[in-house]
Amino acid sequence: MLELNINNETSRLTAVVLGSALSNGPTPKPEEAYDPKSLEHILAGTYPHESDMINEMDSFLKVLKKYNVTVFRPENIENYNQIFARDIGFVIGDVFVKSNILPDRERELDAIQYVINQINPIKVVRPPEEVHIEGGDVMLWNDYIFIGTYKGSDYKYYITARTNKEGVQYIKNLFPNKIVKEFDLVKSKIEARDNALHLDCCFQPVGIDKGIIYKSGFREEADYLFLVNLFGKENLFHLTRDEMYNMNSNVFSIDANVVVSERNFTRLNNWLRQNDFIVEEIPYAEIAKQEGLLRCSTLPLIRKIT
Known part of the structure; x- marks a missing residue:
């Protein structure tokens, strides 16, 4: 049995599901794109090649193995x-929690069923159909559960809106002893530089008291200010619009002092080192063309209790 334990984003990781780029399929047609960044690269003829993405994920796997993390693949x-x-x-x-994802992606859950079978079945839940929620919008910070959502009345018209108000309420009901804080995110169907697909596209904690943030990813300044007040402005690395576009907030923590980051994130990686982090730099820029990066590629199962 897998004894699950995830209460924050940065405690020592011991078990994780890492996605796979094997047999990734042909370049999607424009009408098949799930997000504006993928669409941009499909139209430009720069959509990533499978071989490059396999190499990038292999680099990630090597780092995880270096830190003795148990890695499951779909x-x-x-x-x-x-x-x-x-x-x-x-x-x-x-x-x-099994996500209610886009219907076309249901097979992805089946591909990790062998992992789910190792979990106590009473600890596996599936929200009702009207509840939309994806892992990129759910971020744990000890007593807090941060959830990205979209509160616009046009929610149903946005394929980039992945977590609804019913999803937020579901988590509140499921974890009544946690402080659930929702964040209304900026969405765009056509401009990736103005689209926070998930919360981890515009915010992520690192270490024990720091974070990476993009102010304009939040529709309400009050949501941004909540995080500034919680973490302290001096502890937050503020992204530019282009850095947000390139997914700088979507790094991944193996431990409180170990962060896996894309090798081209020069300004961020320097800041991390200046704050005593070990930065494991790897190539991941091709995968980033699909509006996802390192955190998006992982599903943490166990972090050590601290």
């Missing part, structure tokens, strides 16, 4: 994108 689905494991489920405490 069973292979021919000609299908299985990179972004964060979308299909997430762990809060010792509970595994």
Whole structure:
């Protein structure tokens, strides 16, 4: 049995699901794009090649193995994108929540069923159909559960709006002892520089008291100020619009002092080192063309209790 334990984003990781780029399939047609950044690269002829994405994920795997993390991979689905494991489920405490994802992606959950079978079945839940929630919008910070959402009346018209108000309420009901804080995110169907697809596209904690943030990813300044007040402005690395576009907030913590980051994130990586982090730099820029990066590629199962 897997004894799940996830209460924050940065405690020592011991077990994780890492997505896969094997048999990723052909370049999607424009009408098949799930987000504006993928669409941009499809139209430009710069959509990533499978071989490059496999190499990038292999680099990530090597770093995880370096720190003795147990890594599960999804069973292979021919000609299908299985990179972004964060979308299909997430762990809060010792509970595994299956996401209600876009219907076309249901097979991705089946591909990790062998992992779910190792979890106590009473600790595995599936929200009702009207509840929309994806792991990229769910972020744990000890007593807090941060949830990205979109509160616009046009929610149903946005394929980039992935977590609804029913999703927020579901988590509140499931974890009544946690402080659930929702954040209304900026969404765009056509401009990736103005689209916070998930909360981890515009914010993520690192270490024990620091974070990476993009102010304009929040529709309400009060949501941004909540995080500034909680973490302290001096502890937050503020992203530019282009850095947000390139997914600088979507790094991944293996430990409170170890962060895996894209090798081209020069300004961020320097800041992390200046704040005594070990930065494991890897190539991941091709995968980033699909509006997802390192955090998106992972589904953490167990972090050590601190």
